[in-house]
Amino acid sequence: MVWIFNRAAMESKFKGLTAFLSYAIFAAVLGMLQFGYNTGVINAPQSNIEYFIKDVYKSRYAEDLPEEIVKTLYSVAVSIFAIGGMIGGFGGGIVANKFGRKGGLLLNNILGVAGGCLMWCTKVANSYEMLFFGRFIMGVNCGLNTSLVPMYISEISPLNLRGGLGTINQLAVTVGLLISQVLGIEQILGTSEGWPLLLGLAVVPALMQLLLLPVCPESPRYLLITKQWEEEARRALRRLRASNQVEEDIEEMRAEERAQQAESSISMLELICSPTLRAPLIIGIVMQLSQQLSGINAVFYYSTDLFESSGLSPESAKFATIGIGCIMVIMTLISIPLMDRMGRRTLHLYGLGGMFIFSIFITISFLIKEMIDWMSYLSVVSTLFFVQFFAMGPGSIPWMITAELFSQGPRPAAMSIAVLVNWIANFLVGIVFPSMKSYLDNYTFLPFSAFLALFWTFTYKKVPETKNKTFEEILALFRKENESEGENNTPSTVPPQQESNNVSDTKL
Secondary structure, eight states: HHHHHHHHHHHHHTOOHHHHHHHHHHHHHHHHHHHHHHTTTTTTHHHHHHHHHHHHHHHHHSSOOOHHHHHHHHHHHHHHHHHHHOOOOOOOOOOOOHHHHHHHHHHHHHHHHHHHHHHHHHHHTTOEEEEEEEEHHHHHHHHHHHHHHHHHHHHSSOGGGGHHHHHHHHHHHHHHHHHEEEHHHHTTTTTTTTTHHHHHHHHHHHHHHHHHGGSSOOOOOIIIIOOOOOOHHHHHHHHHHTOOOHHHHHHHHHHHHHHHHHHHOOOOHHHHOOHHHHHHHHHHHHHHHHTTTHHHHHHHHHHHHHHHHHHHHHHHHHHHHHHHHHHHHHHHHHHHHHHHHOHHHHHHHHHHHHHHHHHHHHHHHHTTTOOOTTTHHHHOOOOOOOHHHHHHHHTTTHHHHHHSOOOOTHHHHHHHHHHHEEEEEEHHHHHHHHHHHHHGGGGGHHHHHHHHHHHHHHHHOOOOTTTTTTTHHHHEEEEOOOOOOOOOOOOOSSHHHHHHGGGGGGGO
């Protein structure tokens, strides 16, 4: 009897997860794998790229380039990726509305192939400018992916699976990070000859998506609400659900459409000025900042150098960096079932709290590493736990919750703004962290600790739980908040089942 009950519970939990839906999600998240790969790939070959920059400069001008300028140019190679990401992320909403979610992803792969080829040919062309341009183009590609992929997945997923399947975005990012870290060791491609190929392999996810995605349907929400193509939306849903019983999904979309029609069409400026949507927009922006200003990209971009400065040998530092990738993948897998069991808000609070604690431990290990030899290992362990808690919540939830906080009309504009903010913060961390490390030395992670404390407090006080809610129910939360402005509002702690039935009584 217990076995029958557990089997029934599992079937209920994964109801709607068809083979074709799994295929569509896999094809889409290759864009996030691309993002993860290009975030991590620049880390391991840092010394090889710096030597290349020095050699190119000397061959051109017959003089040595000062070490400080070399470091600056390398930080440009790192951070120009985020500048491209800003542009791509900001344009994500426009592309999503003009070409559709699937159409936008397909077109975006042209940039992925172009950027990968430019980086691959950097050494042959003897031009570090080509490396910069390739990283920039790849940043535009990844910026569009970070906007389009979560939007597509949230719109094709059944309501009961939206949280867990949304976490697949972060899983793809972590797998991309891990692949780039493994390929970046000296025994594979982390050499003076192999690093251009290491960067150029970014063409592989783009080519795979070009092959796999055309079979998938366009987002049913886009077809029904944006294009008003009801029959095409039904056809897409039947394929995704492997069933002719799609009326429940259609009715949810129609409810969202009615809510959308009750208010005027939303542009970015109107979204920013809308009193009803101001609260979800602020939450979306702060959630994105909580991901980037947590210090995680300082670890992703500079972990090898960070571990070396804590006392590890260069080879041990690279293997410790691979450990970061492994922890990310494992913890993201663990967080998938937790997402719909514990909820987005709870996991985000756990993640931010754990990161705060271990950022303090990282600082302590830096301060006393010269007095106690084994403190370098405490630094590694603390960094691994720091990454573990990031993967538990802040890694995936900001992308997911931004898509969940908005209905169909304002969602593309909201995603564009939130992703733009994410990439601006990404750029600032990438370009500023080397200088922070120089000036603050052992106290480098303290600013991140302060940010983590602020973001935890904001999440606790202001962020609602979106688990098991339709887009219309989430919108109702903020309408109620707007009507009750001035009252003492607290985050909802009502159980999900009760909360869904009493949306009008729930306050943010």
